[in-house]
Amino acid sequence: MTSAPKYKGTAKPPAKSEEKLWGGRFARPPDEAFYEFQRSFRFDRRLLPYELAVDRAWACALEGAGILSATEVRQIHAALDQIAERAAADPAWLDASAAEDVHHFVELALVERLGPLGYKLHTGRSRNELVATDFRLFIKDAAAAMRGGVAALVGALADQAERHLGVPMPGMTHLQHGQPILFSHFLLAHAEAFLRDADRLGVAIASADACPMGSGALAGCAFPVDRAAIARELGFARPTANSLDAVSDRDFALDYLFALAGLATHLSRLAEDFVLFASQEFGFLVLPDEFSTGSSLMPQKKNPDAWELTRGKTGRTTSALFALLTTLKGLPSGYQRDLQEDKEPVFAAHEQALALVQVVAGAVAATHLNEERLRAAASDPALLATEAAHYLVRRGVPFRQAHEIVGKVIREAERSGQSWADLPPAKLKAFSPLFAEDLRDALTLESALASCAVPGGTAPEAVRAALAECRARLGAVAKASGPANATRGKGAAR
Numbered sequence: 001m002t003s004a005p006k007y008k009g010t011a012k013p014p015a016k017s018e019e020k021l022w023g024g025r026f027a028r029p030p031d032e033a034f035y036e037f038q039r040s041f042r043f044d045r046r047l048l049p050y051e052l053a054v055d056r057a058w059a060c061a062l063e064g065a066g067i068l069s070a071t072e073v074r075q076i077h078a079a080l081d082q083i084a085e086r087a088a089a090d091p092a093w094l095d096a097s098a099a100e101d102v103h104h105f106v107e108l109a110l111v112e113r114l115g116p117l118g119y120k121l122h123t124g125r126s127r128n129e130l131v132a133t134d135f136r137l138f139i140k141d142a143a144a145a146m147r148g149g150v151a152a153l154v155g156a157l158a159d160q161a162e163r164h165l166g167v168p169m170p171g172m173t174h175l176q177h178g179q180p181i182l183f184s185h186f187l188l189a190h191a192e193a194f195l196r197d198a199d200r201l202g203v204a205i206a207s208a209d210a211c212p213m214g215s216g217a218l219a220g221c222a223f224p225v226d227r228a229a230i231a232r233e234l235g236f237a238r239p240t241a242n243s244l245d246a247v248s249d250r251d252f253a254l255d256y257l258f259a260l261a262g263l264a265t266h267l268s269r270l271a272e273d274f275v276l277f278a279s280q281e282f283g284f285l286v287l288p289d290e291f292s293t294g295s296s297l298m299p300q301k302k303n304p305d306a307w308e309l310t311r312g313k314t315g316r317t318t319s320a321l322f323a324l325l326t327t328l329k330g331l332p333s334g335y336q337r338d339l340q341e342d343k344e345p346v347f348a349a350h351e352q353a354l355a356l357v358q359v360v361a362g363a364v365a366a367t368h369l370n371e372e373r374l375r376a377a378a379s380d381p382a383l384l385a386t387e388a389a390h391y392l393v394r395r396g397v398p399f400r401q402a403h404e405i406v407g408k409v410i411r412e413a414e415r416s417g418q419s420w421a422d423l424p425p426a427k428l429k430a431f432s433p434l435f436a437e438d439l440r441d442a443l444t445l446e447s448a449l450a451s452c453a454v455p456g457g458t459a460p461e462a463v464r465a466a467l468a469e470c471r472a473r474l475g476a477v478a479k480a481s482g483p484a485n486a487t488r489g490k491g492a493a494r
């Protein structure tokens with residue numbers, strides 16, 4: 001019989017009490033497996049640039065509160081710079097650390113450089129507020145980077161829409177041909193959804209844009225630190241309003257995951273459309289070699305893997321939102337260690353979504369249209385049935401009756417095995433005397449497209465205006481997508 005596999009830690013708990021953050025009241029060291037189990041440094045090391053920025057600001061705040069001298073602040077700042085440099089140059093240094101989390105890591109490194117002064121930085125503060133602050137800074141950068149990626153994707157859709165302005169396609173509901181639209185109108189429909197995602201990313205940035213520092217473990221800070229100045233220094237719009245809320249709140253992470261779940265869902269719909277349209281049955285799109293793969297057995301195959309994986313990866317992004325909601329559900333007020341589970345789903349969903357928008361923007365840009373197939377499919381006279389009803393409406397027939405009349409014409413055409421457009425004028429007149437000689441000229445693909453000329457419609461002029469509007473909004477999104485933080489954490493979320 002084999003024994004149960006042991007959960008093996010890679011890091012031994014620190015032996016010396018001064019290397020621990022909280023050893024004083026404990027008589028015995030932590031169990032090794034438990035120590036490893038509760039460590040978060042493996043993944044929260046990603047927050048190091050933010051942690052260092054917060055440490056700098058906190059040192060200044062402690063000077064203002066009379067705890068540190070100007071010289072001590074200079075020493076601490078210099079040591080923090082050294083830590084940043086070594087961490088960037090020597091990742092093995094991080095790998096080898098037995099630190100519990102990123103906060104512990106920096107404290108150990110500070111003490112190594114500064115001795116007892118290193119411990120002074122933790123005056124009046126708690127890891128509970130530190131982790132909330134670091135994570136908010138991460139989310140602000142992450143969401144801004146994501147918005148840049150979404151803007152590039154919308155740009156790719158707009159470019160294709162502009163390049164193919166005028167190409168028609170059958171517009172569908174229930175996946176059944178309905179009315180003709182412009183292919184550009186279809187592309188800009190997707191662009192609209194992604195512009196909403198960009199807005200939602202902005203909401204996530206705004207909800208992360210408050211600084212918890214000064215909240216302490218839960219009650220606030222017992223030293224007179226200038227919370228507004230700390231917030232400003234870190235690039236936050238404001239300090240958080242309630243210390244107990246500040247250490248428990250993860251709504252900003254939920255907002256980011258919600259934005260990503262929406263984005264992934266929209267990417268999945270685009271993917272499904274492109275998979276369908278590239279199938280032999282539709283033949284509207286030609287799969288680009290650069291974003292497709294072949295079959296190991298069937299030599300002729302070209303598969304839409306970029307789109308299928310995009311569709312497939314949606315589940316992971318959505319599940320990150322569920323994971324965090326589930327973690328948060330039922331927690332009491334204040335910081336609970338459960339909250340440490342917030343970071344991994346966010347990091348994973350962020351990575352996924354960033355890769356998705358990049359690949360999808362590339363695949364959109366590289367896709368070719370089969371204009372002939374699109375035009376042929378859009379030219380089916382059945383797609384003009386609605387316009388035929390409108391023809392009668394414009395001659396005074398109530399729409400319900402017009403609908404009924406055209407329905408009967410279609411039925412008759414189906415019965416006689418021809419297109420309704422080929423029915424002789426005399427036969428049509430039997431259904432309504434208002435069907436005149438000009439009918440065939442009045443009902444064309446072009447006239448049907450042109451008739452939907454309201455703003456937001458598919459008439460070429462309306463689509464041209466929508467394209468210009470899309471580009472204008474895109475400019476605003478791109479402008480807002482620079483790094484959100486005025487911290488040294490820049491780039492950590494990319």
Ligand code: ARG
Pocket residue numbers: 040044101127128131335337339340341
């Ligand atoms: N690693 C912890 C987290 O990510 C940091 C805060 C720990 N606080 C505490 N009281 N144990 O949530």
